[in-house]
Amino acid sequence: MTSVVIADDQELIRVGLRTMLESRGIDVVAEAGTGGEALDATRRHAPDVVLMDIRMPGMDGIAATAELVREGLPSRVLVLTTYDLDELVYRALRTGAAGFLLKTTPAERIAAGVEVVASGDSLLSPGVTRRLIAQHAPGESCDGARLVGLTEREREVLVLVARGRSNTDIATDLVLTEATVKTHVNRLFAKLRVRSRAQAVVVAYESGLVVPGRRDP
Incomplete structure (x- = not known):
């Protein structure tokens, strides 16, 4: 079973993501409201995937991703974002995130994206990548x-x-x-x-x- 840590500073989004993922057989092992909490949860639970919001108080999602990579933690980061051409999305990918999804993405596609990233692949549209670059x-x-x-x-x-x-x-x-x-x-x-x-x-x-x-x- 694929395991996930959900990192988002909005509790309503975390609850919605947990309900959606668990209904599709994905194990949500922890939730985090800041990048620091996400990093602590990743160290503790070693999930397959971290669903990482970019904008969070304190340590943001980019800094948390960079630290996760620096420490060599095996969990893969899937960024959740509001805007697909945000400079912060580009920075997250450059840092080591395995891909990104918009928060408006339908539930089935988010669940499928988690499985894709957990399998070792990246979730990235070539067209969007070219525009980001x-x-x-x-x-x-x-x-x-x-x-x-x-x-x-x-x-x-x-x-x-x-x-x-x-x-x-x-x-x-x-x-x-x-x-x-x-x-x-x-x-x-x-x-x-x-x-x-x-x-x-x-x-x-x-x-x-x-x-x-x-x-x-």
Whole structure:
């Protein structure tokens, strides 16, 4: 059974999310009203997923996500937000969140999103990602230094990850086995020092490997 910590400063939202998730067989192991409480609950319960609001008093969701990543906690963060093009969403993904959902998302899709993130995948629309990058990425020239050390094949895989392709899709595109693709993905994650596909996508754009508005060859 998938386990979840719900972090939101509004009790009404927490209660609604708990009721919805538990009715679909997801175990809500704790609730938190601040980022600090979310971090404490994550350390204590080691949930599969933390449903993390961004704007909370004290330590916000971005700071809590950053600390969770720094400590190497295995729980994956799924951000809940009000606006899909908010700069804070971009910062959360850059920090290591595995994806995001709008708070207005239907209940079935939130539950499905939790399961997707718990399985190790990212929940990220390629189109929304491109708009986020275009709107909020740093304005200075792109730094390709982070790509140093990637093989040509790993660069190809990273481009396809940035396009939103699954491992199965990438295997078809590059005529490889899924196991080989998974190995390439794991290696490029290690080399880029990222923990999610969402974070890898941000690197692909910020490094200039993929450029918003430019068609890939």
